[in-house]
Amino acid sequence: MKARILTGVAAAALLCGIVPARADDDPPARVGRLADVSGAVSLRPDPAQPWAVAARNQPVTSGMSLWTEPQARAALEIGPAELHLGDQAELDIQRLDDQAFVAQLGQGSVNIDIADLQAGETWTVDTPRGTVTLDRPGEYRIDAGTTQDPTQVVVFSGEAQIAGGPDGPVDIQGGETGVAGGSDPFSYTLAQSADHSPLDDWADGRIRAASATPRYVSRAMTGYQDLDAAGTWHETPTYGTVWYPTDVPADWVPYRYGRWDHDDRWGWTWVDDQPWGFAPFHYGRWARVDDRWGWVPGPVEAHPVYAPALVSFFAGAAVGAAITAAADSHPIGWYPLGPGETYRPPYRVSDTYVRNVNVTNIRNVEINRINNTVTNIHNGPTTIVEDGANRRFATVVPAQVLAGRQPVAHAALPVAADQLDHARLTPVAALPHPEAPAAGQ
Incomplete structure (x- = not known):
């Protein structure tokens, strides 16, 4: 797995893709x-x-x-x-x-x-x-x-x-x-x-x-009420307790059946089609466990922090010639972050926010009292991961599908997993600007 090792404020800045903000400027956690x-x-x-x-x-x-x-x-x-x-x-x-x-x-x-x-x-x-x-x-x-x-x-x-x-x-x-x-x-x-x-x-x-008392997640997590009726919980040796949805299409992949919306506070935000599709797409991580998708909520926290979509994007020329040939001249793709992978907010946030939005899923993270940046206490400085565990399950669409807030599943381009394995990631700044919402959205 490729990685760049960065330290201090520079790491937090690149995690966000922008200059860190003050904590007072952060979007709300709830x-x-x-x-x-x-x-x-x-x-x-x-x-x-x-x-x-x-x-x-x-x-x-x-x-x-x-x-x-x-x-x-x-x-x-x-x-x-x-x-x-x-x-x-x-x-x-x-x-x-x-x-x-x-x-x-x-x-x-x-x-x-x-x-x-x-x-x-x-x-x-x-x-x-x-x-x-x-x-x-x-x-x-x-x-x-x-x-x-x-x-x-x-x-x-x-x-x-x-x-x-x-x-x-x-x-x-x-x-x-x-x-x-x-x-x-x-x-x-x-x-x-x-x-x-x-x-x-x-x-x-x-x-x-609905679920009167949540299991395995905090009551402060918005959307937990649908989980018990829509899936099952199982203990795994690798990830701890994992939630598996029980009624999804055979080719179902997280962040594929739904659409992107845009909010000035967070930018591109995932809106899922499934009635239960809120908590598993704005908190936690997804993993392939025994050939099926499971949601890993992470340790229970008093105040889980909302994220618009816990994915890594790749786009444009950086996708690589193979994907460009298989799609169009302006494809854009994303894949769900896996357990332990750091979420890099594409919106202006403080170093404290970067820590808080990741702490429930990056177990060995603590805030550095001196420079207030995210630090891995066992492995030294923060690692920015370029190749995620779920990249071969990425969804790729023409850029106008995201920009136009169009349904994703029917527009997804057929890109082979080995091509996705070699795709390079592009900074989030390369995402398209939103078009005006279509009628009915």
């Missing part, structure tokens, strides 16, 4: 996942961009908004929490990270189920008649209300507060409903009941069908 869509649901990346059709497995982060049409619903997972939007609801997410969730519910209803809260983590939702704070794990429903209908905070379990009235915050206990009515100043009352709505029944059904 994201949400659009886990279920029923009916017409739209997503807006930020207030300056237009609304677009939302799709399952899209990552959701600060600045994004969700909108549901009549008769539509949407489910959003954020680690151990799930949010369920009813029809004609608008949710503007102002902050989403490890420390806080802050959103504005402009209209409609949202059911929120929080299975766990980290120390110091806060959840607040602004409504037309006050700010709701969710103080404990539990199940809640917030109805924004209208000019005719009151704002309601229904606490099935847990504890909440609503603030904004003249008499200060109102505490709402499990089994109670806080009601805010009128116009400013608002009037707040408590009802000794917590009635279920059809949205609550839908939310409860989804939660019961």
